[in-house]
Amino acid sequence: MRYNVAQLLKDQTGSARSYELNEDLDGPAPLEGLVRGQVWLLRTHHGILVRAEAETPLAVTCSRCLANFAAPVGLTVEEEFFPVIDVDTGRGVPMPEGVDEDANGEFRIDANHTLDLTEMLRQCMITATPMKPLCQPQCRGLCLECGANLNSLKSEACGCDVVPRDPRWGALAELLQQKRV
Numbered sequence: 001m002r003y004n005v006a007q008l009l010k011d012q013t014g015s016a017r018s019y020e021l022n023e024d025l026d027g028p029a030p031l032e033g034l035v036r037g038q039v040w041l042l043r044t045h046h047g048i049l050v051r052a053e054a055e056t057p058l059a060v061t062c063s064r065c066l067a068n069f070a071a072p073v074g075l076t077v078e079e080e081f082f083p084v085i086d087v088d089t090g091r092g093v094p095m096p097e098g099v100d101e102d103a104n105g106e107f108r109i110d111a112n113h114t115l116d117l118t119e120m121l122r123q124c125m126i127t128a129t130p131m132k133p134l135c136q137p138q139c140r141g142l143c144l145e146c147g148a149n150l151n152s153l154k155s156e157a158c159g160c161d162v163v164p165r166d167p168r169w170g171a172l173a174e175l176l177q178q179k180r181v
């Protein structure tokens with residue numbers, strides 16, 4: 001995901017390029033496929049504005065039944081990259097005024113005029129990773145008693161004397177249990 005943008009940097013403000021994304025990437029979670037989508041590069045006054053729209057299947061674990069599955073996540077990100085050297089003079093270029101060096105410092109176009117999207121997409125993937133993934137909206141989770149995966153059972157329950165429910169209702173289940181005794 002590295003692009004040589006020497007020519008684009010020489011072009012006038014407003015010039016643009018577009019590339020197809022079809023990449024393998026080391027993300028926060030293993031990928032179940034490629035990152036596919038589109039990237040647009042736009043020459044700005046001080047650098048290059050990058051916009052990427054992509055989708056990739058992330059390998060995640062269901063938060064209810066613990067099954068592993070591939071969750072498709074959408075990635076949309078926009079960042080401006082600034083060159084470290086001037087493409088015409090070869091001299092070093094400071095960050096433009098008003099740009100937070102700490103926040104934007106990693107989004108630089110290196111001395112070889114290479115623009116690397118890897119870190120930007122990796123960060124976007126972290127944000128896009130679902131916090132509580134579900135293998136299916138109606139996932140029935142695990143039996144609290146025997147641990148059976150209730151999705152894979154043909155009958156309604158595993159035979160245990162508990163009502164299958166979301167583990168988060170555990171405290172309530174205990175209260176009901178006490179009432180019954």
Ligand SMILES: [Zn+2]
Pocket residue numbers: 062063064065066067134135136139140141
């Ligand atoms: Zn599940």
Ligand SMILES: [Zn+2]
Pocket residue numbers: 143144145146147148158159160
């Ligand atoms: Zn059970």
